[in-house]
Amino acid sequence: MLKIGILALQGAVREHAVSVKRCGAEAVLVKSAEDLGQLDGLILPGGESTTMRRLIDTYNMLKPLKQFAMHDKPVFGTCAGLILLARTISGSDTSHLGIMDVVVERNSYGRQVNSFEASLNIKDIGRSFPGVFIRAPHISEVSEGVEVLCEHEGRIVMARQNLLLACAFHPELTPDQRVMAYFVKMVREAAATGAKIPK
Ligand code: GLN
Numbered sequence: 648m649l650k651i652g653i654l655a656l657q658g659a660v661r662e663h664a665v666s667v668k669r670c671g672a673e674a675v676l677v678k679s680a681e682d683l684g685q686l687d688g689l690i691l692p693g694g695e696s697t698t699m700r701r702l703i704d705t706y707n708m709l710k711p712l713k714q715f716a717m718h719d720k721p722v723f724g725t726c727a728g729l730i731l732l733a734r735t736i737s738g739s740d741t742s743h744l745g746i747m748d749v750v751v752e753r754n755s756y757g758r759q760v761n762s763f764e765a766s767l768n769i770k771d772i773g774r775s776f777p778g779v780f781i782r783a784p785h786i787s788e789v790s791e792g793v794e795v796l797c798e799h800e801g802r803i804v805m806a807r808q809n810l811l812l813a814c815a816f817h818p819e820l821t822p823d824q825r826v827m828a829y830f831v832k833m834v835r836e837a838a839a840t841g842a843k844i845p846k
Contacts, residue, residue: 648671648672648673649671649672649673649687649688649831649834649835649838650672650673650675650685650686650687650688651667651672651673651674651675651686651687651688651689651690651830651831651834652674652675652676652677652682652683652686652688652689652690653667653674653675653676653677653689653690653692654677654689654690654691654692654699654703654712654728655676655677655678656678656699656702656703656706656708657694657695657698657699657702658692658693658694658695658699658727659692659693659694659725659726659817659819659820660676660692662817662819662820663690663692663725663819663827664676665819666818666819666824666827667690667827667831669824669827670824670827670828670830670831671831672687672688672831672834677689678706679706679708680706680707680708680711680712683711683712683715686715686720687720687721687834687835687837687838688720688721688722688723688830688831688833688834688837689712689715689716689720689721689722689723690722690723690724690725690728690830691722691723691724691725691727691728691729691731691732692725692726692727692728692819693725693726693727693728693781693817694726694727695727696727696730696731696743696753699727699731699743700731700743703731703743709743709744712744713744713746716744716746716810716811717746719810719837720810720837721810721811721812721830721833721834721837722746722810722811722812723811723812723813723830723833724747724811724812724813724814725813725814725816725817725818725819726781726783726784726814726815726816726817727784728813729749729751729784729786729813729814729815730743730751730753730784731743731744732744732745732746732747732749732811732813733745733747733749733750733751733786733813734746734747734748734749734750734790735749735750735751735788736750736751736752736753737750737751737752737753737787738752738753746811747793747806747808747811747813748789748790748791748792748793748808749786749788749789749790749793749803749806749808749813750786750787750788750789751784751785751786751787752784752785752786752787753784754782754783754784755783755784755785755787755802756780756782756783756785761781761782762779762780762781762782763780764777764778764779764780765778765780765799765800765816766778767797767799767804767805767816768797769796769797769805769825769826770794770795770796770797771796771829772796772825772826772829773825776818776821776823776825776826777821777823778797778799778804778816778818779816779817779818779820779821780804780815780816780817781817783804783815783816784815785802785803785804785815786802786803786804786806786813786815787802787803789803789806792808792809793806793807793808794806794807794808796814797814802815804816810833810837812829812830812833814826
């Protein structure tokens, strides 16, 4: 059975584990670099990216997490997880893992609409996906090689770069499993073919 890890330092961990299991894979909670061994794919959940980064540093996980992605294993970042993946965070000099060629803007929906739900049409996944946005970021720029999978009101909210998948919303908070099933399929294909992330 495929093993998919969920970074379990902070944030929406349990819901991802349920969703991974529903999609037919084993969910492994990742709390240290050692836990990354044996995994076929990894999810960086939503939560608070600055808090998550502090914990990643506390547990010496930054380099192992980057290496995991560089070793051709699929990684899926949702919301704060997208911020962790982004090469550039708008208005900040530093990034976290910095491995996906996108610019991300944090908290882009302002105070008045902290949280909302929107029906999304997602390329290769389908129509009317219930997107749950919670103090969500959005992708303001993508480099060549990054495929935009979904836009909402002119803003990019989901993208893929080879084996990296990222979205601004929380697919684990709805009963609709299509987004997670898409990631599990990516993991299955990568495990079967040994797909490569270009270095
Ligand atoms: N606003 C959070 C951040 O900047 C992300 C919110 C979320 O993951 N739901 O990290």
